[in-house]
Amino acid sequence: MRKGYDIAVSFVLAVGVWQLVVWATGVPHYILPGPYRVWQSFVFNFPLIMEHAQITIAEVLIGFVIGAALGMTTAMHLMVSPAARRFMLPVMVFSQAVPVFALAPILTLWLGYGIASKIVMAILIIYFPVASNFFDGLRRCDPGLLDLAQTMGASETSTLLRLRLPAALPSLGSGLRLAAVYAPIGAVIGEWVGSSQGLGYLMLLANGRAKIDLMFAALFVLALFTVALHALVGRASKRMTDWSG
């Protein structure tokens, strides 16, 4: 409850500072609208915002599930296969040097204006944090525990599934929490580059028509969804790893 109180206080403070800046600078509302104006726009445009939010949420959730599954599979594969570690790991690390944003136009070209290209953006942006965090956790299993498993006559597979995997769940949780924050970024960038729906599209549209209050309202909904997803994933991974400090 203490946490909820803290969040409420900092929210009120942030809105207060925002309003103060608007008053103090006298900046026109088509440059920076005040919080109340954004709220009004949110209420007035609620059906429109929700229509677009649905699309973005669907892209993010589908991307999250597929990206997380791919990342986890890759980590397990890297763990069991020395060849994969030798040849795949360098490619994966190098691929991180390519900004995912730079791929958005080409993905749109290949996959079209629909949600597919945005889902792929979300997958690409979360794949590496999930794979690398999980792989790290799998690899860092206590060597003493692994020795013990060997004296107990455990097979490689059962050592992986019954020791390395549960021991790596906290690291997987960190990867998934990062993914929860990154996935919406991927989807929105995809929408900016080319789409006719989604919160990213709506924000661009509102911006272009100088409806900055609508832009902020859409941004606010996006942020709220991201925070909710992060909290949900955080709670789920905490449940899975209630044993770790």
Place this chain on the structure above:
Amino acid sequence: MALSTSSPASGLPGVTLQGDFSHQHQVLFRDLELRVEAAEWTCLLGPSGVGKSTLLRLLAGLETGGAFTGTIDTDDHFPLQGRVAYMGQADLLAPWLNIHDNVLLGARLRGSAPDHGRAETLIARVGLADHTAKRPAALSGGMRQRVALARALMEDRPFVLLDEPFAALDAKTRAEMQELAFELLAGRTVLLVTHDPSEAARLGHHILIMTANGLNRHPTPSRPPIRPYDAPETLAAQIALMSQLRSQPDA
């Protein structure tokens, strides 16, 4: 007590390890001969880094990161593999499993049917009957080491390798653990690495001191273990052992 925790049915063999060992051309020991007598406690002492843990890992069939040339022979000529239980200084409990499931770790890992009744019996035997549903984090260091002992007993292996298993415990808990382990491991062939002369004086049927030049046998009191820590002959053995260790050069 007619508990299945002691005396594995088959006749117990002793073990002999003979040979050389080196890490990247750096010789750790040469022409070493280690004899571990059947159904008795052999205590192994020696300075840090002399190679005691390496010997244990060789016997346990674990990776040592070095090269061993030589033989590991059992009196019955069956391989040691699959007949060894290992316990170290760290309790190595899986933090996500409760005590009951930690004791059953071997069965879980082998995918064999877990014997829940026997696990509970052993947990009660090490005095943790009230704690079976707890996770390791909720237990003290001494309690966790007792779980590790129950887990080793659950494996029911004739050879038991102990690498400083009580080193991290306070004096009182350590003495209690020595008594409990000695009682529960009765009838098994035990090799115990220890830095504590009093532990060796209490527990050893045989005491060996490892130096850079090999293993030296140290005399043990005529009274069989486990010996009271305050018996004159235990104390005399402890003092003699201490002087012997102090006269050794560092590894």
